[in-house]
Amino acid sequence: MSIKVSSVIKTYASQKALQDISFEASKGEIIGFLGPNGAGKSTMMKILTGFIKPNSGSVFVNEVNVIQTPQEAQKNIGYLPEHNPLYGDMYVREYLQFRASIFKIDKSQIETCIKKVGLQTEAHKKINQLSKGYQQRVGLAAAILHNPSVLILDEPTTGLDPNQLVEIRALIKELGKNKTVLFSTHIMQEVEAVCDKVIIIKKGTILIDENLDTLHENNKQTIAVSFDSAVSKEVLFTLPNLRDIEVKNSGWLLHFETEDDMRTVVFDFAREHHLKIVSLNAQTKNLETLFRELTTG
Structure with missing residues (x-):
């Protein structure tokens, strides 16, 4: 395990900022670390990177104890904080050279990182002359400079325009091929596009720790339907691929275990049983819907 939190x-x-948090992450996994503001995401990331200590529990990165030997663990970790702390008066290469000297790494690695994050055309400029998107790239270059096996990225796409978003997401996905990436975001489409796994946290407690594919399988399709006359659950369960039924207001919520559009099947069912459909709505549950359900209230 690249990351093991117990x-x-x-x-x-x-x-209580964090309450009995436990999770694991492996090499090659990109994990979306989600939660409303104040949920404890940044606190957990700072503990993972060795900047603050927990009251209790254990944290390991590549089998190195982060709590007992934070400096040793940090050799394996690249960290981009939420508020990217850059020295605006320094030139891009100058700043990266400064960072390279901290980690005592060969300065030839700087040009490799500049190319990897797409900073070639901006590397001669001062950091405060760069757009927000390019400043984020500088932060990412600094985070990967020492070739860490684990990347901790706290809202890396905040404030980016749509084009910059696409580019940074692509970069995170590329980096995640041979590293473990844990990143927080409020953009659910970003998680859907990039992540293998999702952790949702609220008030310092993990609500969900699942592979994204599993979440999609568990929430394939729901249809809300009401008819002009009564029909029993037993009859409704003759519908194919029906997993569960709920009563809602004057109608039904039909939960199907299929990605096929079941609306036509429900129409055929109604005609076969001489029922008229009063209302029908497909409610395919995506990550954003699930997030709202879990974290509101």
């Missing part, structure tokens, strides 16, 4: 608790005075 029973982590973090409190600030009387407030």
Whole structure:
């Protein structure tokens, strides 16, 4: 395991920021770390990178104990904080040379990273002359400079325009081929496009820790339907691929285990049983819907 977090608790005075957090991540996995503001995402990331210590629990990165030997663990970790801390008066190459000296790595690695993050045309400029998107690229270049096996990215796409979003997402996906990437975001489409796995956290507690494919399988299709006359559950269960039924208001929620559009099947069912459809709605549940259901209230 590249990352192993067990029973982590973090409190600030009387407030519990993290409550018994445990999860694992392997090499080659890109994990979306999701939650509303104040859920504890940034706190967990700072603990993972060794910048703050938990009250209890254990954290390992590549089998190195982050709590006991943070500096040793940081050799394996690339970190891009939420508020990208750059020295605006420094030139791009100058800043990366400064970072390279901290990690005592060969300066030839700088040009490799500049090319990898697409900074070639901007590398001669001062950082404060760059757009937000290019500043994020500088932060990513600094994070991967020492070729870490684990990347922790706290909202890496905040403030980017649509074109920059696409480019940074593609870069994260490329980096995730041979590294473990844990990144937080509020953009669900980003997670759908990039991630293999999702962790959803609320009030310091993990609500979901699942592969994205599994989540999609578990929420394939729901149809809300009401008829002009009564029909029993037993009759409704003759519909193909029907997993579960719920009563809602004056109608039914039909949960199907298929990605096929079941609306035509429900229409045929109604005609066969001499029922008139009063209303019908397909409610395919995506990650955004699931996130709202879990984190509101």
